[in-house]
Amino acid sequence: MLNERNPIPVQEAIAKVRSCYQTGQTEWVPLTEAASRILAIDITADHHVPPFDRSPYDGYAIRSVDTTGASTDQPQQLEVVGHIGAGSVYTEPLTDQQAVRIMTGAAIPEGADAVVMLEDTTALEIEGKSYVNVMKTIAHQQNVSFKGEDVRQGEVIMKKGTEINPGVIALLATFGYASVPVAKKPVVGVIATGSELLEVSDPLEPGKIRNSNAYMVMAQLERAGAIPHYYGQLADDLESSIEKISAVLEEVDFLITTGGVSVGDFDLLPEIYQALEADVLFNKVAMRPGSVTTVSTTANKLLFGLSGNPSACYVGFELFTRPLIDHYLGKVQIGLYRTEALLDADIPKANPFSRFIRGYYYLQDQTVFVQLAGKDKSNMVHSLANANCLIELPGGTAGFNKGDRVLIHRLGE
Numbered sequence: 001m002l003n004e005r006n007p008i009p010v011q012e013a014i015a016k017v018r019s020c021y022q023t024g025q026t027e028w029v030p031l032t033e034a035a036s037r038i039l040a041i042d043i044t045a046d047h048h049v050p051p052f053d054r055s056p057y058d059g060y061a062i063r064s065v066d067t068t069g070a071s072t073d074q075p076q077q078l079e080v081v082g083h084i085g086a087g088s089v090y091t092e093p094l095t096d097q098q099a100v101r102i103m104t105g106a107a108i109p110e111g112a113d114a115v116v117m118l119e120d121t122t123a124l125e126i127e128g129k130s131y132v133n134v135m136k137t138i139a140h141q142q143n144v145s146f147k148g149e150d151v152r153q154g155e156v157i158m159k160k161g162t163e164i165n166p167g168v169i170a171l172l173a174t175f176g177y178a179s180v181p182v183a184k185k186p187v188v189g190v191i192a193t194g195s196e197l198l199e200v201s202d203p204l205e206p207g208k209i210r211n212s213n214a215y216m217v218m219a220q221l222e223r224a225g226a227i228p229h230y231y232g233q234l235a236d237d238l239e240s241s242i243e244k245i246s247a248v249l250e251e252v253d254f255l256i257t258t259g260g261v262s263v264g265d266f267d268l269l270p271e272i273y274q275a276l277e278a279d280v281l282f283n284k285v286a287m288r289p290g291s292v293t294t295v296s297t298t299a300n301k302l303l304f305g306l307s308g309n310p311s312a313c314y315v316g317f318e319l320f321t322r323p324l325i326d327h328y329l330g331k332v333q334i335g336l337y338r339t340e341a342l343l344d345a346d347i348p349k350a351n352p353f354s355r356f357i358r359g360y361y362y363l364q365d366q367t368v369f370v371q372l373a374g375k376d377k378s379n380m381v382h383s384l385a386n387a388n389c390l391i392e393l394p395g396g397t398a399g400f401n402k403g404d405r406v407l408i409h410r411l412g413e
């Protein structure tokens, strides 16, 4: 009987989902569309950065030996034989007492071994020739930005699974990736169930509520890097629901339903799983909210039966669906980023099951504190909007006090 429910620990449930994970495919996207995607291969430097010795300053490329003893009182005069900006190259080798006027980013000419900054020189013209008075002794290799000092050729500069942030974009551009190999986003179907559901644009009617879960889950999917496909809301009718869900499963990588997973007369998901001959991984988790979260597989596709209660639905997604998407994308960081915070108020209620409370963390006096984001019942929606983390309170505990150190799961990372 599917309604005989045996609660399993949260970590065990997460591990069961993980055992079914698949890694997705790779696709190439233009660099301009690669931000926030996940890199699908290791990137190895195929050249040095910078690719040539270059000047870090506007000034003169010189031979340091020619500046020995130079000072403000005793400047050394050099002949200026060339003038280059970044992008230009001076091709003649520099010889005794010669200098090339050089700008930041330009290649150091052959024969030069240092640069003197413009501020340490004065320019002069003698009989139509350009000279520079160097007023400082410059050491060998002083003021040179060396070939390969930033990145060495052959170095692995970015690992597969890296999230492409603006810095990664800069590196990809440096190495000529006009298009970038990234993890293909999974397409995740979303279906809301329940005859009580109104469309968002509908006016309220007696006994009915607007469907908020579907839109919330689609936003969570986008935040996690997946492509949500919305298939609408289903009334509590077994035959048409089986038909719809089977059809949708053909089109998506995973499917999320919300509602109908508990033991009520119109909670049809257990029967639907049976009809689809789905293998139910678990249908009860020792946690609150989201205890009735059910995950099953059929035809090699995962079905996430998230609870109808908005907060339970939200937490079920973050704990079970989100890590699977992270795996699918080959991310380095799996699941929400966890850290510790100090409770800023008592939470006296005992916890038979682990609890994931909607929280709001903040920094004060260089310490991270966390407070409740609002009312915390699983059928409530308001506090979700204020939450920036979930506070994990382990099961089998008698309550928590202000100042206790707790684990928080930061949302949105």
Ligand SMILES: Nc1nc2c(c(=O)[nH]1)N[C@H]1C(S)=C(S)[C@@H](COP(=O)(O)OP(=O)(O)OC[C@H]3O[C@@H](n4cnc5c(N)ncnc54)[C@H](O)[C@@H]3O)O[C@H]1N2
Binding pocket: 192, 193, 194, 196, 197, 209, 210, 211, 212, 213, 214, 258, 259, 260, 261, 262, 263, 264, 267, 289, 290, 291, 292, 306, 307, 308, 309, 310, 312, 378, 379
């Ligand atoms: N006798 C028992 N009753 C319940 C149990 C139980 O163990 N024994 N579990 C409770 C828990 S815990 C939860 S959580 C809920 C789970 O309910 P379902 O997943 O079956 O969801 P529904 O019955 O369809 O709806 C529950 C609740 O959520 C509202 N809802 C549903 N869909 C949406 C939506 N798309 N947007 C906004 N709100 C939605 C729905 O109207 C109900 O109020 O069961 C408890 N009962």
Ligand code: MOO
Binding pocket: 287, 288, 289, 290, 291, 292, 293, 307, 309, 311, 312, 378, 379
């Ligand atoms: O699954 Mo229910 O949310 O535990 O409240």
Ligand SMILES: [Mg+2]
Binding pocket: 259, 260, 261, 262, 263, 264, 266, 267, 308
């Ligand atoms: Mg129900």
